[in-house]
Amino acid sequence: MMWRERKVPLMVMGVLLLGNIFFFFTYRVQYQSRLSDLDTRQQQAQQRLAEAQRARVTAEQQLASYDKVRSDLQMLYEERWSTQAKRFTPLFVEVTKLATASHFDPRSFSFSRAEAQNNKGEPGSEGNTTVGVSFSVQGSYEQVRQLINLLEVSNQFVIIDAVSLGGASDPKALNMSIHLKTLFREPVAANAQRPNRQL
Numbered sequence: 001m002m003w004r005e006r007k008v009p010l011m012v013m014g015v016l017l018l019g020n021i022f023f024f025f026t027y028r029v030q031y032q033s034r035l036s037d038l039d040t041r042q043q044q045a046q047q048r049l050a051e052a053q054r055a056r057v058t059a060e061q062q063l064a065s066y067d068k069v070r071s072d073l074q075m076l077y078e079e080r081w082s083t084q085a086k087r088f089t090p091l092f093v094e095v096t097k098l099a100t101a102s103h104f105d106p107r108s109f110s111f112s113r114a115e116a117q118n119n120k121g122e123p124g125s126e127g128n129t130t131v132g133v134s135f136s137v138q139g140s141y142e143q144v145r146q147l148i149n150l151l152e153v154s155n156q157f158v159i160i161d162a163v164s165l166g167g168a169s170d171p172k173a174l175n176m177s178i179h180l181k182t183l184f185r186e187p188v189a190a191n192a193q194r195p196n197r198q199l
Contacts, residue, residue, distance in 0.1 A: 077185070080157045084129060084184035087156075091182060094156045095133060102147035104137040129186055132161065134179045144176050151180065158182050 079087075092109075099106050112132040137147070144165070151160055162179040 081183060081185050083186070084131065087182075087184060088131070091156050091158065092133070094154055095135075095151070095158070095180065098150040098154060099135070099137065099147060101150060102139070102143050104139055104143060104147060106135040106137050108135065110134045129184045130181055131184060132179055132181045134177065136175065136177045138170075138173050138175050140172060141174060144174060147176075147178075156182070 096106070110133075112134075114130045114132075137143075148160065148163070151158060159181050160178065161181045162177075164177045166175040166177075
């Protein structure tokens with residue numbers, strides 16, 4: 001018979017076939033395990049990427065919020081609480097304009113000034129100056145309310161410090177004396193913090 005004549009090659013082929021089958025199943029199991037491990041690692045990497053992207057968006061939002069606060073503080077420091085040389089004239093013009101808008105015609109203004117010094121031991125401390133503006137007007141109650149309202153909503157940094165009302169010769173009119181105040185930042189001398197040189 002033919003298979004007896006080729007017994008050795010058939011046996012070799014059978015051994016090779018069994019070896020290939022064993023290798024195939026072993027490799028498939030290992031390959032499937034490696035694929036599962038790679039899928040798990042890919043999912044973990046995607047989760048870390050999503051978390052990093054969320055953290056980046058949060059950080060960008062915080063940075064934008066910080067930049068807005070910093071610019072608002074800079075504007076407040078440079079414009080609303082600026083030096084007297086920079087703000088006094090616009091402040092006086094604004095007060096006069098608001099009085100005129102309320103149909104008042106202040107005849108005279110009086111001014112006062114008081115300086116307050118911060119603790120000089122604190123680094124970066126600066127003094128400030130309080131300037132008061134006083135004037136008297138005569139008009140109706142509605143005009144008085146309008147002027148006070150306009151002063152309160154003004155863009156200028158001005159505080160209504162005192163208001164006194166009194167009767168006038170006209171029974172429909174009131175005499176009002178109003179005292180306003182504001183703070184001005186004092187400029188710091190350029191050489192204020194320079195150390196004294198010993199010769």
